[in-house]
Amino acid sequence: MRTTILDIQKMKRRGERIPMITAYDYTSAQIVDQAGIPLILVGDSLGMVVLGHSSTVPVTLDEMIHHMRAVVRGSQQALVIGDLPFLTYTSIDKALHSAGRLLQEAGVQAVKVEGGAAVAPIVRRLVEVGIPVMAHLGFTPQSVNQIGMRVQGRRAADARQIIEDAMALEAAGAFALVLELVPIQLAEAITKRLRIPTIGIGAGAGCDGQVQVWHDLLGLYTDFVPRHTRRYANLAETISAALQSYASDVRSGAFPTEEHGSKMDGEALAEALKPFATE
Numbered sequence: 683m684r685t686t687i688l689d690i691q692k693m694k695r696r697g698e699r700i701p702m703i704t705a706y707d708y709t710s711a712q713i714v715d716q717a718g719i720p721l722i723l724v725g726d727s728l729g730m731v732v733l734g735h736s737s738t739v740p741v742t743l744d745e746m747i748h749h750m751r752a753v754v755r756g757s758q759q760a761l762v763i764g765d766l767p768f769l770t771y772t773s774i775d776k777a778l779h780s781a782g783r784l785l786q787e788a789g790v791q792a793v794k795v796e797g798g799a800a801v802a803p804i805v806r807r808l809v810e811v812g813i814p815v816m817a818h819l820g821f822t823p824q825s826v827n828q829i830g831m832r833v834q835g836r837r838a839a840d841a842r843q844i845i846e847d848a849m850a851l852e853a854a855g856a857f858a859l860v861l862e863l864v865p866i867q868l869a870e871a872i873t874k875r876l877r878i879p880t881i882g883i884g885a886g887a888g889c890d891g892q893v894q895v896w897h898d899l900l901g902l903y904t905d906f907v908p909r910h911t912r913r914y915a916n917l918a919e920t921i922s923a924a925l926q927s928y929a930s931d932v933r934s935g936a937f938p939t940e941e942h943g944s945k946m947d948g949e950a951l952a953e954a955l956k957p958f959a960t961e
Contacts, residue, residue: 700891711756798847
């Protein structure tokens, strides 16, 4: 049975820490499920770590649905949340259409939207029709061209606005809130004021949970470690070494050997070759 939004909210009330991680395909979703992580985010971060874009802005709804379908097929227990990509929820009608596609076509159980009080009416309407919504404040990647890639809320006025936005989103019915790249003191203060769980990324330990990008966490980059990440493996090095060993064995003839293939009866082969016999 899958984790539900009610399960996640109970975790906050019980004081249980909530881990969340991104996944973008069937295999990674299977691994996350086996690890017992209760929340999977199919993030539009796939635009950068899977599709090679410089930001999340170019990602389309169809691309998100493609990856979400695979993640849903690969998971059985985790609550799967899908990002609504850039410009797919600029109005209530558009948001209903986009979010509806994520639930009906991709099979996710919730959606995530970026923005504060301005998107609260959209959040409220989605919730009214039965679509669970995770909100996202602080650094919002879809707005990178406007706000830059930097910590948000350091000044008093900015911090006050984030608090007000968080309260507006909770009032609108969001079941959880991602806080990205906000000062740790601010994230802790927001967490204490909200009934819904906060999920931090670069926002300190005062949040109810944490989310990390699959590729960052597992070291699938060779030359970049975001400040907010702790690497739990260096898989880029492991994979590279394995590929070099494979290529070396192919070149030397050490792979494949007879044990890696199948044989057929000699008489059957001779019979098959008769029409092609040479003089």
